[in-house]
Amino acid sequence: MRLEHGELRALLPHRYPMLLLDRVESVEPGTTLEAVKAVTGCEPCYRGIAEGQPTDRYAYPASLLIESFGQGAAVLWLLSRQPGTAGLPMFTAARDCVLLRPVYPGDVIRHRVRLEQVVHGAAFASGSSWVGTDQVAEFGSMMAVVRPADAIAGARE
Template identity: 30%
Template sequence: MPMLLRLSYFLSEVATMVMDINEIREYLPHRYPFLLVDRITELTLGELIVGYKNVSINEPFFNGHFPHHPIMPGVLVLEALAQVCGILGFKTVNKLPADGYVYYLVGSDNVRFKRPVMPGDCLVLEARVEREKRGIWKFACRATVGGELACEADIICAERKVA
């Protein structure tokens, strides 16, 4: 294998990572029923994260939203997007909640819900870093189901030392 091709392969392997639920739990302080990310399928430090949430009828919010027509609350779709943003931030700066850090959702702009998210859906969560300055991160986010846009938003998170 030519040297340039080997280097290109190595760099692509380093730049793209995958996380299972056990590693996600290291990077998010959330726990059931508020942990809304099941897996990360793509992660490029400082740039992009893609993950998903498998939406089950057993989610506690479906008991009341709505009993005869269950729909995932839009604010929880937004929260799931914020959680992948937090993972990308933590991974990029090489910190963990166990180190006493947290990412707060401090704002959202241009939020639009385009389709309902229902039990059985696989909610794909994507966030791209638009900018970061002094621990304040702005992300362009999209949530899709089967390739169809469910939600889009600009999300602002703040990294803070809490302990």
Template identity: 30%
Template sequence: MMDVVEIQEILPHRYPFLLVDRVVSLEVKENIVAFKNVSISEPVFEGHFPGHPIYPGVMILEGMAQAGGLLAFQSMELTKEEVKEKVVYFMSIDKAKFRKPVRPGDRLEYRVSVIKQKGAIWLLEGKAFVDDEMVSEAELKAMVVDK
């Protein structure tokens, strides 16, 4: 388990771009389950779309990517000082699919697992769920680099 304060010790993202609220489970080098509470008070809903708020698909992918970054950092057994000197860059997003709109009030659950890892490069399978129904999925490739 990891709360938002612990997440901020690992990820450099901050409001309004920190898209993971809590980590529910994490198996090093295997998988992570994390979530984000989608709220109407988020700035993205001012323009997407007035009177018909839909959480943007790219934000869902970014949340998956942030969960994947947490998994990579926790799997690399870095000290807190070492983590502060590194960042995760996403190299590609493949096979992205959006199956159902996400709306304010939904709890997005990210389930990200390692397909392959070699050195600093991670290939991840990301899936997003609302109420156990898949709303999005993608393959994410990332690299952990020095800042």
């Protein structure tokens, strides 16, 4: 299964500038997902960087890389739930996350997510992120819980 950007918008409550996935390349519900995020120099995180700054100033923020991976995990969980299950997943915790090298404008991040366990309205995922053949991050465990959409201010179902 492949999901284009419009389909991701239908699944996730995130919008610009916080929808941090461009496409899902493949998914096996309940098991794995591979998603893509292209980093561009036009991202809001680069606004305000003065001209002539060294390359390292353009490293993609670690928090956004982690959030992007987490959105991939959320999509995998949403596609894995039983029909009729309601609510939105909310990121709650991350453990054993290792950032191995910076990501820069022009890089295409490929997230490889594994759904490890779903228990009582909580999901656990792990995986890695890659740029080409270089692993840029490892995620030992990420956890999300599901909450009713109407309990989240501004959320939509």
